[in-house]
Amino acid sequence: MSSCEIYPIVDELSSKGKSFCIVTEVFPDGKVKRGVISEGKVVVGNLDELAFSEKEEIDTPNGKVKVMMDCVQGNPNxxxxxxxxxxxxxxxxxxxxxxxxxxxxxxxxxxxxxxxxxxxxxxxxxxxxxxxxxxxxxxxxxxxxxxxxxxxxxxxxxxxxxxxxxxxxxxxxxxxxxxxxxxxxxxxxxxxxxxxxxxxxxxxxxxxxxxxxxxxxxGGEGVHYMLKKNPYDLLGKVKDESCSWSGEEAHQSC
CATH class of the missing domain: 3.40.50.720 (NAD(P)-binding Rossmann-like Domain)
Incomplete structure (x- = not known):
């Protein structure tokens, strides 16, 4: 599941004041699963029980699975x-x-x-x-x-x-x-x-x-993003992941 598919779900949860976590599971064979959890349930994505683990790395019969969570609390009053x-x-x-x-x-x-x-x-x-x-x-x-x-x-x-x-x-x-x-x-x-x-x-x-x-x-610092995440350091090292252009390649990258 891509960021392009996740953002509408995140926007909807945010508009309702709900807390949520964007979960990424990386398997030993390189396969990646992404999804969103809110109120103890998988809202979107094909996540499994590993998504609810508090550990960052889990041993499975097929090797170690990395679980990364980016959690967002509901907005304060x-x-x-x-x-x-x-x-x-x-x-x-x-x-x-x-x-x-x-x-x-x-x-x-x-x-x-x-x-x-x-x-x-x-x-x-x-x-x-x-x-x-x-x-x-x-x-x-x-x-x-x-x-x-x-x-x-x-x-x-x-x-x-x-x-x-x-x-x-x-x-x-x-x-x-x-x-x-x-x-x-x-x-x-x-x-x-x-x-x-x-x-x-x-x-x-x-x-x-x-x-x-x-x-x-x-928990932000209020500085220019380009100073913290300098894109010039990655020139020639990444592929285009834009969701704003059309075509099969764009669809696959998103």
């Missing part, structure tokens, strides 16, 4: 605190990426396609150890610090505050004055929020924050 343009674009992006989103504010938030909680005092009840919290109010709101402090004290996995460098420093100092340690703040808070994409517009700023959420969630 994202809480967006704010109602401005960046917050709204961020909600749209995270929903597009199949993340469950809740919007929290201190007034009647309307016309936004997400679960809405119009009471900042309820924030702590929405947070667990895998929750991502973003405070995104252009220019800042009076409840921003409350939101950040609550998220940190509640053990959220990721907390970010959209702010300038100066406002971020002032906010951190205020939280230290409120009793949070600098070490705990530095461990959990990302502020200014987002990755450096050179963002200028509200949409681009939202994208930089969304990119950071994905990077933290998936």
């Amino acid at each position: 994202v809480i967006v605190i704010g109602n401005g343009k960046v917050a709204r674009h961020l909600v749209e992006l995270m929903k597009f990426l199949n993340y469950p989103v809740t919007v929290v504010g201190d007034h009647d938030i309307q016309d936004i396609d997400a679960n809405v909680v119009n009471d900042i005092s309820l924030l702590s009840s929405l947070i667990d150890g895998n929750t991502f919290v973003v405070v995104a109010n252009e220019g800042g709101k009076h409840y921003d610090i409350t939101g950040v402090e609550t998220a940190i004290r509640s053990g959220a996995r990721y907390v970010s505050l959209m702010a300038s460098r100066n406002r971020a420093a002032a906010s951190i100092q205020r939280m230290i004055n409120d009793g949070l340690s600098e070490e705990e703040i530095k461990k959990r808070l990302y502020s200014p929020a987002g990755l450096d994409l050179g963002s200028k517009t509200p949409q681009e700023i939202a994208l930089s924050i969304a990119s950071q959420i994905v990077a933290v969630s998936r």
